[in-house]
Amino acid sequence: MDLELSDDQIALRDGIASMLAARIPIERVRAGFDRAMFDELAQAGVFSLRADGFSWADCVVVFEQLGRFCVPGPLVPSVLLGDGRIAGFAFVQDIAGKPAWIEHLDVLDVLLVPGVSPRAVDPREVEAESSTWPLDPCTPVARVTSLPAGEPFEFDSETWRGFPVLVSALQLGLADRLTELAVQYAKERVQFDRPIGGFQAIKHILADMLTRTEVARAAVYSAGAALDDDPAISASGRTTLGAKIVAGAAAIANGKAATQVFGGMGFTWEVDVHLYLKRAWVLETHWSTGDDCADMLCGVAGSPG
Amino acid sequence: VELRYSEADEAFRAELHAWLESALAALPPQPPRDAWVERRKWDTDWQRRLFDAGYAGLHWPKEYGGRGASPTEQLIFYEETARARAPYVGVNFVGTLHAGPTLIEEGTEQQKADHLPKILRGDEVWCQGFSEPGAGSDLASLRTRAERDGDDYILNGQKIWCSFGQIADVGEFLVRTDPEAPKNRGISWLILPMDLPGIEVRPLKTVLGSSEFAEVFLTDVRVPVVNRVGDENDGWRVTNVTLKYERGTAFVSELVDSIRLAEELIPFAREHDLDVELGRCIAEFDALWALTKRNVSQSARGTTGPGAMVMKLAYSEARQRFGELCLKALGRDALHVDDNELVEERLRTLALTIAAGASQIQRNIIGERVLGLPREPR
Numbered sequence: 246m247d248l249e250l251s252d253d254q255i256a257l258r259d260g261i262a263s264m265l266a267a268r269i270p271i272e273r274v275r276a277g278f279d280r281a282m283f284d285e286l287a288q289a290g291v292f293s294l295r296a297d298g299f300s301w302a303d304c305v306v307v308f309e310q311l312g313r314f315c316v317p318g319p320l321v322p323s324v325l326l327g328d329g330r331i332a333g334f335a336f337v338q339d340i341a342g343k344p345a346w347i348e349h350l351d352v353l354d355v356l357l358v359p360g361v362s363p364r365a366v367d368p369r370e371v372e373a374e375s376s377t378w379p380l381d382p383c384t385p386v387a388r389v390t391s392l393p394a395g396e397p398f399e400f401d402s403e404t405w406r407g408f409p410v411l412v413s414a415l416q417l418g419l420a421d422r423l424t425e426l427a428v429q430y431a432k433e434r435v436q437f438d439r440p441i442g443g444f445q446a447i448k449h450i451l452a453d454m455l456t457r458t459e460v461a462r463a464a465v466y467s468a469g470a471a472l473d474d475d476p477a478i479s480a481s482g483r484t485t486l487g488a489k490i491v492a493g494a495a496a497i498a499n500g501k502a503a504t505q506v507f508g509g510m511g512f513t514w515e516v517d518v519h520l521y522l523k524r525a526w527v528l529e530t531h532w533s534t535g536d537d538c539a540d541m542l543c544g545v546a547g548s549p550g
Numbered sequence: 551v552e553l554r555y556s557e558a559d560e561a562f563r564a565e566l567h568a569w570l571e572s573a574l575a576a577l578p579p580q581p582p583r584d585a586w587v588e589r590r591k592w593d594t595d596w597q598r599r600l601f602d603a604g605y606a607g608l609h610w611p612k613e614y615g616g617r618g619a620s621p622t623e624q625l626i627f628y629e630e631t632a633r634a635r636a637p638y639v640g641v642n643f644v645g646t647l648h649a650g651p652t653l654i655e656e657g658t659e660q661q662k663a664d665h666l667p668k669i670l671r672g673d674e675v676w677c678q679g680f681s682e683p684g685a686g687s688d689l690a691s692l693r694t695r696a697e698r699d700g701d702d703y704i705l706n707g708q709k710i711w712c713s714f715g716q717i718a719d720v721g722e723f724l725v726r727t728d729p730e731a732p733k734n735r736g737i738s739w740l741i742l743p744m745d746l747p748g749i750e751v752r753p754l755k756t757v758l759g760s761s762e763f764a765e766v767f768l769t770d771v772r773v774p775v776v777n778r779v780g781d782e783n784d785g786w787r788v789t790n791v792t793l794k795y796e797r798g799t800a801f802v803s804e805l806v807d808s809i810r811l812a813e814e815l816i817p818f819a820r821e822h823d824l825d826v827e828l829g830r831c832i833a834e835f836d837a838l839w840a841l842t843k844r845n846v847s848q849s850a851r852g853t854t855g856p857g858a859m860v861m862k863l864a865y866s867e868a869r870q871r872f873g874e875l876c877l878k879a880l881g882r883d884a885l886h887v888d889d890n891e892l893v894e895e896r897l898r899t900l901a902l903t904i905a906a907g908a909s910q911i912q913r914n915i916i917g918e919r920v921l922g923l924p925r926e927p928r
Contacts, residue, residue: 246553246847247552248553248844249853428922445913448913448921452913455860455916460838462857463840470552487832488837542829543820543826546816546832
């Protein structure tokens with residue numbers, strides 16, 4: 246039993262972090278996801294992790310860093326499809342009267358639609374109306390009122406059960422980076438002749454941010470390892486649901502907390518905090534929301550065995 | 551990252567599991583909460599059983615009669631005993647987990663020989679005399695005075711929150727030996743036999759209506775200087791050596807219980823449409839269980855990370871949120887405490903965010919030691 250990263254995983258973490266620091270700084274994040282970014286990430290091996298034999302626990306390490314650097318794009322479906330295409334995920338089974346919002350539609354090679362008859366849709370055939378003001382400026386969304394029939398697509402359950410765990414790893418990365426940003430600012434920003442981080446009113450917010458992050462980290466690492474350990478764990482297994490719930494809550498709460506610590510500057514477009522918070526809100530809707538996961542968790546924890 | 555336990559660890563678990571089954575079958579019923587003499591006997595009898603089976607002083611070095619267990623074995627021990635609903639450490643808490651380790655690190659050979667074997671066998675019960683009415687979060691401001699008189703100290707002052715004070719044989723007491731020095735440099739650590747003349751113990755009734763704690767009044771209590779552990783005025787450092795024995799397992803029993811209670815609440819939560827809130831509580835407890843394993847993993851590697859610092863704050867706050875949810879789910883069935891574990895627990899857990907470092911102090915510590923923020927005035 247060892248829930249600490251191995252030396253190889255630490256090297257993997259540091260390697261991807263230095264690549265992201267050099268190639269995808271926050272200025273590039275702000276410019277949004279495009280094929281060039283996909284190609285660079287692919288070259289670094291991000292989208293072939295599973296095919297290259299990396300464990301789920303390894304993938305978690307990499308996706309935590311992608312979250313820390315606020316890297317935009319349909320990262321999780323693309324790595325799970327793993328065939329070199331930019332893959333989007335519809336998050337709705339069928340559009341019955343209620344329009345759906347599809348992310349990154351313009352850059353997708355394929356749009357995967359889950360459901361009773363899952364299918365792969367050619368994004369060029371999708372009629373959509375792009376939002377002029379997406380919540381997360383790095384996650385463009387388009388409103389779709391109908392989806393073409395497309396081709397039948399089989400979701401390999403062994404692979405796709407990793408979806409919520411990788412989302413939770415991104416959320417963990419957001420929570421971690423938000424803590425770092427807020428702490429840094431609280432040490433520099435002086436009011437009433439003192440760095441504001443010296444006031445308990447601020448210090449305690451920051452301590453809570455770290456606490457949420459560390460608790461989420463344990464849950465997410467554990468969920469990744471659980472997938473490796475037991476092929477029978479599904480996308481609605483207890484450790485998976487727990488990770489999605491806790492990491493999602495940490496990312497959003499830390500986004501709100503960081504905004505508060507940054508004060509007026511936290512409400513500006515210029516300061517990066519809002520990008521992380523908005524991404525946290527986007528990811529909360531991925532797969533199942535934290536509340537839906539919590540509801541399911543009650544069912545899983547309540548059944549014997 | 552590896553979830554599986556080693557074969558050696560699984561063997562330790564299996565052996566312990568088998569022993570617990572037979573030992574618990576022979577266990578007499580637990581005495582009522584305030585029957586202190588009977589409770590002492592019940593707890594110390596269990597300690598004796600642990601001793602005879604080789605599980606006493608699990609984390610103590612072998613040379614002092616302990617088992618020298620690895621951090622992972624300690625985790626397994628606390629997990630299995632809690633799952634089996636075995637007696638908690640009870641009145642043996644201060645002796646086995648605090649005073650004993652302190653003596654191992656700082657005591658003289660005579661002090662070790664006098665006390666360590668007795669603690670392990672359950673023959674000696676310890677209490678703690680640290681907090682005072684005027685020294686809570688600011689413990690170092692304590693004022694109980696110890697004045698030197700030849701080979702003795704003469705003690706005057708008042709202590710509070712002495713767990714098991716009314717039935718303890720010995721106490722670990724922090725006293726002020728130099729009132730002129732900066733406040734954490736004038737403190738000494740004493741072994742105080744609780745039957746000395748001038749010691750008065752008054753039970754303190756808590757919100758549970760029970761009296762696990764006591765106030766201790768010291769009036770001209772004469773205690774030999776040889777009862778001091780460590781150098782004079784070095785007691786603040788001596789107090790902290792026991793932290794070396796903390797392996798991230800402090801909340802294992804609490805967490806095992808919390809998860810059990812949360813699972814038991816599921817049907818009630820369903821009835822009151824509280825599934826989402828309860829699911830979030832369970833997710834938090836599960837995450838804290840993972841954090842415990844992560845902290846133990848780091849301990850086993852001889853390292854420590856921020857996870858160890860956040861555990862107490864995260865657990866105590868999560869447990870109180872769960873306690874509120876319990877009351878919500880129970881509705882007016884929460885209006886009685888007798889035979890109502892969830893309500894009793896709600897009362898008991900009010901102390902979690904206060905005792906052993908209030909949440910506000912925990913946040914200061916995290917802010918300063920982990921995040922490197924400016925220090926509070928001291």
